[in-house]
Amino acid sequence: MIDSLCCRSRLRDKNAGVKSAFALITLVICIAARSFPVSAVVFVTNGVLTVWKGKIPASSYVRLLLVPAAFLLAGMAVIIVNISDVPMDAFAIPAGRWYLTGSRHAVLEALELGGAAMASVTCLYFLALNTSVTDILGVLRALHCPSLLTELMMLIYRFIFLLMETASALMTAQEARLGNRNLRTGLRSFGMMGTALFLRSLKRANALYDAMEARCYDGEIRVLARKQPAEAGDILLTVLFEAALTGVMIWSRIR
Amino acid sequence: MTKKEKILLKASAAFAVLFAAAPVANAMHIMEGYLPAGYCIAWGVVCLPFLVAGFLSLKKKIKENRRNMTLIAMAGAFIFVISSLKIPAPTGSCSHMTGTGLGAILFGPAAVSILGIIVLLFQAILLAHGGLTTLGANTFSMAVAGPLVSFGIYKLCGKLKVNRKVSVFLAACLGDLFTYCVTSIQLALANPSEAGGVGASAVKFLGVFAPTQLPLAVIEGILTVVIVIGLETYAGPELRRIGFLPERSAGASADIAEGHGTEKGGAGK
Numbered sequence: 001m002i003d004s005l006c007c008r009s010r011l012r013d014k015n016a017g018v019k020s021a022f023a024l025i026t027l028v029i030c031i032a033a034r035s036f037p038v039s040a041v042v043f044v045t046n047g048v049l050t051v052w053k054g055k056i057p058a059s060s061y062v063r064l065l066l067v068p069a070a071f072l073l074a075g076m077a078v079i080i081v082n083i084s085d086v087p088m089d090a091f092a093i094p095a096g097r098w099y100l101t102g103s104r105h106a107v108l109e110a111l112e113l114g115g116a117a118m119a120s121v122t123c124l125y126f127l128a129l130n131t132s133v134t135d136i137l138g139v140l141r142a143l144h145c146p147s148l149l150t151e152l153m154m155l156i157y158r159f160i161f162l163l164m165e166t167a168s169a170l171m172t173a174q175e176a177r178l179g180n181r182n183l184r185t186g187l188r189s190f191g192m193m194g195t196a197l198f199l200r201s202l203k204r205a206n207a208l209y210d211a212m213e214a215r216c217y218d219g220e221i222r223v224l225a226r227k228q229p230a231e232a233g234d235i236l237l238t239v240l241f242e243a244a245l246t247g248v249m250i251w252s253r254i255r
Numbered sequence: 256m257t258k259k260e261k262i263l264l265k266a267s268a269a270f271a272v273l274f275a276a277a278p279v280a281n282a283m284h285i286m287e288g289y290l291p292a293g294y295c296i297a298w299g300v301v302c303l304p305f306l307v308a309g310f311l312s313l314k315k316k317i318k319e320n321r322r323n324m325t326l327i328a329m330a331g332a333f334i335f336v337i338s339s340l341k342i343p344a345p346t347g348s349c350s351h352m353t354g355t356g357l358g359a360i361l362f363g364p365a366a367v368s369i370l371g372i373i374v375l376l377f378q379a380i381l382l383a384h385g386g387l388t389t390l391g392a393n394t395f396s397m398a399v400a401g402p403l404v405s406f407g408i409y410k411l412c413g414k415l416k417v418n419r420k421v422s423v424f425l426a427a428c429l430g431d432l433f434t435y436c437v438t439s440i441q442l443a444l445a446n447p448s449e450a451g452g453v454g455a456s457a458v459k460f461l462g463v464f465a466p467t468q469l470p471l472a473v474i475e476g477i478l479t480v481v482i483v484i485g486l487e488t489y490a491g492p493e494l495r496r497i498g499f500l501p502e503r504s505a506g507a508s509a510d511i512a513e514g515h516g517t518e519k520g521g522a523g524k
Contacts, residue, residue, distance in 0.1 A: 031288055031290075067383045083459075084450040088450075105449070113289070120288025121288060124287045148313065149373070152369075155325065156331040187478060190478055190481075195482050195490075198482070201330075
């Protein structure tokens with residue numbers, strides 16, 4: 001999971017608001033522009049920030065970048081390849097009476113889309129790899145997101161790790177008893193694991209509520225956020241970068 | 256080798272790579288940055304009424320009994336964990352459940368819309384599945400459309416007195432298929448094909464994702480049946496006490512009690 005990498009990041013103690021603003025504004029510009037120059041700048045900048053400044057291991061970063069690759073390849077293939085009875089200008093492979101064919105315009109469009117998508121993924125990773133979930137929740141709270149939602153998210157985030165641990169213990173036990181011998185037993189085991197997990201999570205939830213009640217829970221969870229004041233330099237750099245990026249976008253539009 | 260043969264070879268190699276990478280591909284999350292800005296906003300707006308309805312229903316549930324807070328959070332975490340674990344698939348590759356059908360049957364479509372958007376957000380941040388800008392589109396297909404269909408089918412089958420296993424299977428399986436269709440249409444709307452427009456594009460997207468999604472829907476259906484039947488066997492009282500199965504009428508709960516008895520008898524043998 002990304003979370004464990006995030007704890008190692010050197011940029012972790014920077015102000016979460018600045019990091020989120022940087023990632024989100026860059027993301028929006030990147031999608032709005034959808035052009036090679038903007039995508040290239042964003043891709044390189046985020047790569048440098050995450051791997052060089054944040055000291056996230058390059059191998060993990062590359063592996064993460066490959067996660068959406070299958071989806072992207074399929075998505076681009078669909079845009080490029082048409083089935084038509086008239087061949088188009090980029091390529092045409094005859095298949096019986098029809099052609100698997102595509103136009104130069106579509107190829108260019110698909111490549112631009114691929115570039116923009118990969119660049120946006122680096123924005124997401126910059127945020128995810130350098131900002132802990134608790135900090136992101138702090139930003140949401142500062143943006144006046146309803147407290148019910150932020151509290152729910154905080155609890156869910158905590159529970160995810162509890163349940164993951166339980167699930168992995170259950171699955172190890174099943175594996176040790178040849179529970180995944182073939183597809184049939186595998187499906188059965190997974191279903192039984194789901195049932196047991198659900199039951200245990202209900203018990204955990206009740207126990208947790210009792211514990212919270214014993215500590216004066218009154219419908220609101222108050223947490224002390226660690227203070228990470230925004231540094232003027234970081235804000236300035238972010239503003240400059242976004243301005244430059246907007247410049248590149250306008251330049252690539254009017255070119 | 257002629258030029259055409261070379262191209263054919265390259266194309267087939269690319270296709271093979273695609274399917275070698277396919278096991279990594281999860282359920283139908285639209286990746287970050289794939290949709291143009293206008294579509295991101297539009298799908299977010301479409302989701303809004305469902306999210307507001309879900310928010311209000313959760314608020315009411317928590318007001319009724321504060322204990323529901325931890326339970327709802329646990330339900331969200333449960334959906335996340337179930338959808339992030341690898342399940343065995345017939346091709347030997349590994350895929351993930353979506354958990355939408357299960358969530359809709361257990362918690363109702365309103366709660367699932369809010370839990371769904373939170374789970375999708377965490378999947379983007381923690382697992383790199385989906386993204387922030389495509390959150391709206393993904394929420395619509397996975398946390399609104401799919402669960403609504405699942406819940407509708409589940410209710411309908413209940414009315415028609417269809418066998419419980421069959422109805423749960425149909426609800427989860429068809430909900431999953433519907434999610435997959437909606438996602439394909441979302442992708443097609445954003446990328447209409449040059450020859451044939453949105454319709455042709457939708458068919459192409461459906462075709463590309465069919466090899467992974469069709470078996471997955473069947474598996475999702477089977478797993479949901481195993482889990483729901485397991486829960487009704489071992490956790491009937493808990494489920495009813497908590498009110499997660501509010502649709503349970505007296506007759507149906509008798510059905511569970513009976514199932515409980517026979518199951519116990521079976522285990523005793």
